Amino acid sequence: MSETDLPELDALVVGAGFSGLYMLHRLRDTLGMSTVVLEAADDLGGTWYWNRYPGARCDSESYFYSFSDRLSEDLLEEWTWTERFAAQPEILRYLQHVAERFDLRRDIRFGTTVTAASWDDDAGRWLVTTADGDRYAARFLITAVGCLSTTNLPEFPGRDEFRGRSFHTGLWPHEGVDFTGQRVAVIGTGATGVQLIPEVAEEAAHVTVFQRTPNYDIAGGNHPVTAEFDRRIKDDYRDIWARTRDTAFGFPYDVADRTALSVPEDERQEIFEDAWAQGGFRLGTTFNDLLLDEDANETAAEFLRNKIRERVDDPEIAEMLAPKDHPFFTKRPPLENGYYETYNRDNVTLVDVRRSPIEAITPTGVRTADGEYEVDSIVYATGFDAMTGTLFKLGITGRDGLSLVDKWTEGTRTYLGIATHDFPNLFMITGPQSPSVLSNMPVSIEQHVDWVTDCLRHLRDQGIERIEPTAEAEEGWVAHHDEVTATTLLPRANSWWVGANIPGKHRTLYPYAGGVGVYRGICDDVAAKGYEGFTLSRAGATAPA
């Protein structure tokens, strides 16, 4: 079929995780647009399809890590979570349930990897090619590819000559892995490693953990959901969702309105203890200047270091686990359930690779400057090329053949983190420079999807065919993003939030730090002003509509 004969869809969505599923529902069922979703995996779920490693669990509480009353109040009533922080299989079951309930599968093409997407300026549409050579044409292209979907596998010399089995946590075998009796190396102690290590230690003969940067892990406080808790949440759901939309991080609780040093030491400790006992990210919301002021931050940092010292028997190992070179929450703090006690076990060894770097993977193990650790299996819990990794793999080219990769080489440039100049009719769900990974993802996903839906409705009602941010609006957003970033301590750490985990990646804070509520207000204002900062044009028109 020639390109001119390709049937034209209204919209093409890439990805069938939380965002792609909701986007499909809105485009197809709310707006009545012809829509297809292309998904590389063999089934839906995104993050929750791929990350099946032992201990995989969400770090946001299940009752607000889900679709809100905006999708369906009935769904909220009928779905009951079994744990306060849901494990991967349960979240995947939830997404499968949503797909069945809203009949979404019929418009998703599984096992379909997008390899190129180019804007045809004459025809005013996107031409999309897949790895199998299939082609699609669509007026609007919407990326719903998640923020953590391209794995980072470090290029250690000899990596591919290892004779045992190797795994990346983000590409875990669906049949599971039996580590019984094995010597296992785990490289990485981010949120993923911290969940996996205690589970593997229960099973394996020996686990050697290779830690580059210790983290400020926070008590997870997971527990089963009781019928009473479930009822209370369901009765309160309207308020809960309303709160998530206003707060800084998209949680139903906000940052307390007080500074850390404004309260006496013993009161501050009590506040930290109370948040610790509640578990989860509440500790990060105890004071409003933890992310802004170094001295304030140090109070929380030291509280967490002392928690590690209390729980780890060997003082030397406790000090290896206690972070000292970056402020609290400037790297994503993992949530842990028994992680530190794991280091009191006889079958667990901690290796500090900052002091003694990994030199090579050998056929039989991991070699550091201190010698070789022989193992049967290696688990890479080494994270992701976040935020831009997957967007770049889509091979997106905009007007005049400009590729997204080339445009963003010297730094990400977006308007609102949702669109970018020279790429008309392209929307990114939770793209870089939107709150995304600095928030509870489903809340940010819903906000973007709903905003795009309203925008497309507006375009249709006004007979407008093209939308694209102006270069000036983009300039303004990047400047605002940088200004907000500079008020925080976030650029201080070598985190994946700033791209520091990927050699050669441009260093910038990828998510927007202004907060979910503030950001929503800005987006709503842009829409209320007739999509200020965007050029809207009718078919064939060159002047703004």
Ligand code: NA7
């Ligand atoms: P993270 O948080 O990026 O953690 C990856 C870990 O792997 C981290 O400890 C890294 O150390 C370590 N790492 C990465 N590359 C290397 C090399 N080359 N040598 C040694 N150690 C290395 O990924 P996760 O999968 O744990 O979590 C990602 C997000 O998923 C998480 O934040 C949640 O939002 C959900 P480093 O800290 O870079 O020194």
